[in-house]
Amino acid sequence: MTDTQRAALMRAALEMAGRGIPVFPLWPGTKIAAWHRPDRCPATGACADGHAMPEDLATLDPDRIRWRWADRPWNVGVFPGPAGRIVVDCDQPKTGDDPDGWQQLQALAADLGGPLPDTWTVTTPSGGRHCWFRVPPGCRLRGTVKHIASHVDTRCWGTYALAPGSVFEGGAYELLDDTDEAEFPGWLVQANVEHATTAISGRGEKPVKAPDAYVAAALRSETDRVRREPPGRRNKVLSTAAYALGQLVGAHVLDEHLARTELQAAVAAWRTPESLVKDHGVIDTSLRAGGRNPRRITGKAA
Ligand SMILES: [Zn+2]
Incomplete structure (x- = not known):
């Protein structure tokens, strides 16, 4: 060179x-x-607070x-x-x-x-x-x-x-x-x-945390409801589901990236590209709103 x-x-x-x-x-x-x-992190300098x-x-x-x-x-x-x-x-x-x-x-x-x-x-x-x-x-x-x-x-x-x-x-x-x-x-x-x-993770990307069975069931039922919702009340159903999952993210029992990606996949099933940007905005806003009001988890899932 x-x-x-x-x-x-x-x-x-x-x-x-x-x-x-x-x-x-x-x-x-x-x-x-x-x-x-x-796995070779010296935990100093730029990595002092984690890799x-x-x-x-x-x-x-x-x-x-x-x-x-x-x-x-x-x-x-x-x-x-x-x-x-x-x-x-x-x-x-x-x-x-x-x-x-x-x-x-x-x-x-x-x-x-x-x-x-x-x-x-x-x-x-x-x-x-x-x-x-x-x-x-x-x-x-x-x-x-x-x-x-x-x-x-x-x-x-x-x-x-x-x-x-x-x-x-x-x-x-x-x-x-x-x-x-x-x-x-x-x-x-x-x-x-x-x-x-x-999803296949990129090099060095943190793996998506596997949710607990209770949380996985909640994730499945919320996203299924979104996926199956006919036109008409989709906006409301999406924001309700994203809010509920946001509450689990806020309670630290569900990975935010996993919640967002599964909700985006549910919306993709509607095949409505014209409203996609708005729908992704609804997901983000409602996830954040739910996160500010974390679900109180009792029993196993905590
Ligand atoms: Zn490091």
Whole structure:
């Protein structure tokens, strides 16, 4: 690696931060965060109050970026979630004739009545592409693996992507389309929602806590009620269910991410992309409201 490459990667990091996307160094030529694993945590410094994840430590600060990228040609890890962005990662199939991720995404758009807007796009060394989108206000989305299609992943909360300029296996991530980032379309928001219980965690992500049987039953019955509710009173039923689950989150017997993801999955079953942003807002507001009034748990579940 030359000084020119190091300077180019520093510039790439500064550019991403300038777009409001926090960056974190990855080992040169790799996708591995330059940070310790949770099981090797020294519990000092940034981890004094518990292990800090790269997502917590990623920065927008140009001075810190210049200081960090001064010593090595670090690859540039970028965190779309905290920046209100989501990256659709379209990969190449391992074997010949399969459609690639980009073709799968286009087919899905046609099936579900798309649009698939032009957006800021980066090509990957393996011949895939990263399409960057802005997440609609009020939505909080997780990254997914092979969920939208077999060669389509997403990177959002809990996962990171590589910025253009980064190098991997002898190739580089390169900017393909400099168009402004489009808003993530409603049909893709829905396609991205999955059940947390079957979610594949990103590297280093804390596993979803398994709820107690009583709490699991409550989660199932509340989300079933939402899923089965015919049009008419859906808003009311959703806010009631989210409030009730929020009370369990507030009582520390239910994981908030699990509750949110299961409620989003229930709403996805309505197949009403036009009201999705509003519905996700109702989930967030009611979960929070319920959390401020924790359920008093007696007996086993506590
Ligand atoms: Zn640590």
